[in-house]
Amino acid sequence: MKKITIAIISITILALMGMGYQQYQNRLPNQEDDEKMLRKIYDNALLHSDSYENLRYLCKRIGGRLAGSPQAAAAVEWGKQTLQRLEVDSVFLQPCMVPHWERGEKEQARIISKLIGWEEVNICALGNSIPTPEIGLTAPVVEAKTVAAIADMDVKGKIVFVNNPFDHKHMDTFDAYSGCVGDRYEGAPMAAKHGAVGFILRSLGHAIDEFPHTGNMAYEEGIPPIPSVAISTKGAEYLSKIIANDDEASFYMKLNCQSYPDKPSFNVIGEIKGSEFPDEIIMVSGHIDAWDNGEGAHDDGSGVVQSMDVLRLFKDIGYQPKRTVRCVLWMNEENGTRGAREYLKVAKETKEKCILAIESDRGGFAPRGFFIDADSAILKNRFAKLESFKKILEPYQLHIFQEGFSGVDIKFLKEIGTTCVGLVPDSQRYFDYHHTANDVFENVNKRELELGVAGMASLVYLVDQYGVVLEEGKKD
Numbered sequence: 001m002k003k004i005t006i007a008i009i010s011i012t013i014l015a016l017m018g019m020g021y022q023q024y025q026n027r028l029p030n031q032e033d034d035e036k037m038l039r040k041i042y043d044n045a046l047l048h049s050d051s052y053e054n055l056r057y058l059c060k061r062i063g064g065r066l067a068g069s070p071q072a073a074a075a076v077e078w079g080k081q082t083l084q085r086l087e088v089d090s091v092f093l094q095p096c097m098v099p100h101w102e103r104g105e106k107e108q109a110r111i112i113s114k115l116i117g118w119e120e121v122n123i124c125a126l127g128n129s130i131p132t133p134e135i136g137l138t139a140p141v142v143e144a145k146t147v148a149a150i151a152d153m154d155v156k157g158k159i160v161f162v163n164n165p166f167d168h169k170h171m172d173t174f175d176a177y178s179g180c181v182g183d184r185y186e187g188a189p190m191a192a193k194h195g196a197v198g199f200i201l202r203s204l205g206h207a208i209d210e211f212p213h214t215g216n217m218a219y220e221e222g223i224p225p226i227p228s229v230a231i232s233t234k235g236a237e238y239l240s241k242i243i244a245n246d247d248e249a250s251f252y253m254k255l256n257c258q259s260y261p262d263k264p265s266f267n268v269i270g271e272i273k274g275s276e277f278p279d280e281i282i283m284v285s286g287h288i289d290a291w292d293n294g295e296g297a298h299d300d301g302s303g304v305v306q307s308m309d310v311l312r313l314f315k316d317i318g319y320q321p322k323r324t325v326r327c328v329l330w331m332n333e334e335n336g337t338r339g340a341r342e343y344l345k346v347a348k349e350t351k352e353k354c355i356l357a358i359e360s361d362r363g364g365f366a367p368r369g370f371f372i373d374a375d376s377a378i379l380k381n382r383f384a385k386l387e388s389f390k391k392i393l394e395p396y397q398l399h400i401f402q403e404g405f406s407g408v409d410i411k412f413l414k415e416i417g418t419t420c421v422g423l424v425p426d427s428q429r430y431f432d433y434h435h436t437a438n439d440v441f442e443n444v445n446k447r448e449l450e451l452g453v454a455g456m457a458s459l460v461y462l463v464d465q466y467g468v469v470l471e472e473g474k475k476d
Helices: 002-026 031-048 049-061 070-085 148-152 174-179 181-193 233-246 299-317 340-348 376-387 390-396 410-415 448-464
Strands: 091-101 108-113 117-120 123-125 137-144 159-162 199-201 228-231 250-254 260-273 277-287 321-330 353-359 369-373 400-403 419-425
Touching: 031 299, 031 390, 031 448, 049 070, 049 448, 070 091, 070 260, 070 299, 070 321, 091 340, 108 233, 117 137, 137 199, 137 233, 148 181, 159 181, 159 233, 159 250, 181 199, 181 228, 199 233, 228 233, 233 321, 233 353, 250 299, 250 400, 260 299, 277 299, 277 410, 277 448, 299 321, 299 448, 321 340, 321 448, 340 410, 353 448, 369 376, 369 448, 376 400, 376 419, 376 448, 410 419, 419 448
Parallel strands: 137 159, 159 199, 199 228, 277 321, 277 353, 353 419, 369 400
Antiparallel strands: 091 260, 108 117, 108 250, 123 228, 137 250, 260 321, 369 419
C-alpha cells in the first residue's frame, strides 16, 4: 500500500511539473514586463485618447469624402496636420491618381401600380452608375431572387430588381455580406446583357429601415451600361409585395450622377522610426475616403483615427519601438483601391520590408481579436507566432486569432511577403450603418473606439518585441 501511495505521489508531482513546464513554454520570455506594458497601453487609450475628438472633427467638419471630392482633399490635409502635431519622426504624402464620380442632386424613385397609384421610395445611386435621362427613367419592374436567375427571365426593356436578403443565421455578419455583395458588381451587367434598361439592388444590411446602402459597382466592356441603384430594405420589402400582386407594376428613377476624369490625391503617412531595426515596418492603417451620403464614421473614420492614435499613444507613454511603426491613411478604398495599389508599386521599387500590416476597417465597435492572412507558404509559421500572443491578450477580450480576410487595402502587401492582419470588432451592428446616411459620428461609442486603439497598439508592441516568425527550431 505504501509503495502504491508513493507511486501516486510521484506521478502527481511529475504531472504538476509537466503542467508547470507547459505553462512556462506558453509564456512569453518577458511576459511580466509585457503584461505591465499592455496595462499601460490600455490605461492610456481609455484615459487619454484623442481618437474620439479626431473622429468628431473628421465627420462633422469634413463629412463624406469620396475620392476626387473637395472633402477628400480636405481630409488629406487634416490627416497630414494631425499627424504632424504628434511630432512623430516623419509625415509625408504619397501621390496617387483616383477616380472622380459625383452623386449630384438627391435621387428620386417611385413605385407605380394599379394597386396604389404611385408611392415614393428611398434609393441611392450605386457608385460609378451612369445617370438616367434628364426626365428620369420609367419601365416595368421585375423581381429576381438571385443574379443568376436573370438569365432565365424576360427582362428586355425592363428594370430588374434583385431581392437577395441577408442570411440572418451567420454569427459573423460579414459572412452574410459576402453572400450578397457580388450582386452589387454582377447584377447590372447581367441585367443589361439580357436587355434590361435599369437595375435595382436590395440594400446590403440586416435591418428593415429606410436607409439605402450605396457601394461601388462596375460595368463590363461591350455591355451597355444601365442606371443602377440600391433601394432601402423597407422599400425592397414593399416593392416585392407590389410585384407579387401586380405583374404590370413599373418603377420610376431619376439619377443625376456623373463620372469625370481622374484626379490627383494622396495616401497620408506618418511614422516613428525604429531604434534597432528601422528598415522593418509594422503598419497600422485605415482608409480616409468614405461614401458621400453619410459621414464615414464607422467606415472608415474609426480606423483612421485609431491608427493615428497608436502613434500618439506610443509617444505619450514614452515607448521607443525597435522597428518602425508606420500609420497609413489609405485613399480610394471605396471605389478603386488606387492608393493601396500605388503604395504596393512604390514598396516593390524600394524593396520595402513591411513585416506586419494591420487594417481597421470593420467599424469602431468593441474589438474581439484579429484575422490573420499571409502568403500560404509562410502563413503557418507566422500564424503560430501571432497566436502565441493570444494568452496575454485574452484578459482584454481579444480572443479571436484565426485565418481570415485582413483588409481591402493591405491585402496587396502579401505580394511583398507582409503578414496582413485585420482588426475584428463585434460585427452585429456594422451593417446597420455601412455605406448609409446613418453612418454618422453619433453612432460610434467612445469607449469601444478607444478599445480598438489599445488592441491595435498592443499587437504592434508584441510584434515589435518578438517579430512575426517563429525562431528556427521552435515548435509551431
